[in-house]
Amino acid sequence: MSRVAVVTGGSRGIGEAISVALKELGYKVAANYGGNDEKAKAFSEETGIPVYKWDVGDHQACLDGCAQIAADIGPVDIVVNNAGITRDGILLKMSFDDWNEVMRVNLGGCFNMAKACFPSMKERGWGRIVNIGSVNGQAGQYGQVNYAAAKSGIHGFTKALAQEGARFGITVNALAPGYIDTDMVAAVPPPVLEKIVAKVPVGRLGKAEEIARGVAFLVSEDAGFVTGSTLSLNGGQHMY
Numbered sequence: 001m002s003r004v005a006v007v008t009g010g011s012r013g014i015g016e017a018i019s020v021a022l023k024e025l026g027y028k029v030a031a032n033y034g035g036n037d038e039k040a041k042a043f044s045e046e047t048g049i050p051v052y053k054w055d056v057g058d059h060q061a062c063l064d065g066c067a068q069i070a071a072d073i074g075p076v077d078i079v080v081n082n083a084g085i086t087r088d089g090i091l092l093k094m095s096f097d098d099w100n101e102v103m104r105v106n107l108g109g110c111f112n113m114a115k116a117c118f119p120s121m122k123e124r125g126w127g128r129i130v131n132i133g134s135v136n137g138q139a140g141q142y143g144q145v146n147y148a149a150a151k152s153g154i155h156g157f158t159k160a161l162a163q164e165g166a167r168f169g170i171t172v173n174a175l176a177p178g179y180i181d182t183d184m185v186a187a188v189p190p191p192v193l194e195k196i197v198a199k200v201p202v203g204r205l206g207k208a209e210e211i212a213r214g215v216a217f218l219v220s221e222d223a224g225f226v227t228g229s230t231l232s233l234n235g236g237q238h239m240y
Contacts, residue, residue, distance in 0.1 A: 002026055008080065009033065022219070078127070085106065087099075087146060106151065107154060114161060132211075133155050155230055173230070174230040175218065206234070
């Protein structure tokens with residue numbers, strides 16, 4: 001029987017690439033999304049991957065959403081915590097709501113999804129949780145104290161939960177992308193983007209498919225001895 005994978009933020013950008021890659025490898029994939037109904041519908045029609053709408057920062061919504069996926073497709077074996085938002089601004093201009101919302105979604109979403117799926121993974125003696133961090137959670141970034149803190153928190157969350165899951169056959173790892181050629185990065189003004197690329201030793205932005213291949217390894221049977229680790233895919237921008 002195919003493993004069931006849930007990818008949060010799975011209908012756009014990096015999440016879309018992850019969802020498609022896992023389906024192509026034979027997994028039963030469910031893609032969570034938060035708001036863009038039109039894009040999610042088009043994604044589902046194009047790929048055949050079912051989509052489920054809920055806010056990953058809402059604890060009960062995660063419990064209910066994963067229970068629905070289990071009823072529709074089967075118990076969740078793999079969770080890829082990819083969903084995230086930005087509310088950038090320097091600390092002096094950042095509101096508490098900007099801080100809190102990023103922490104609630106980006107870091108809280110990882111907790112909520114783990115709480116929803118960890119118990120059934122434990123019962124079955126197998127599970128994979130992959131949390132998508134960021135180079136900016138490792139190195140920091142001007143104007144992103146909220147985002148950098150949330151992503152840095154993901155790395156600590158990963159190491160701690162990996163220790164809890166190890167004896168139950170559950171691995172927990174993180175993947176920290178650098179700057180990837182997505183719609184979000186494409187919105188950066190060209191002069192700023194040129195400066196970013198200039199700091200990447202390989203001389204280009206990453207591709208969403210490259211991140212997806214990293215996730216595919218971490219959720220595979222072959223990665224059973226890998227847990228509590230962070231795979232950094234950033235073109236050498238930050239060596240950590």
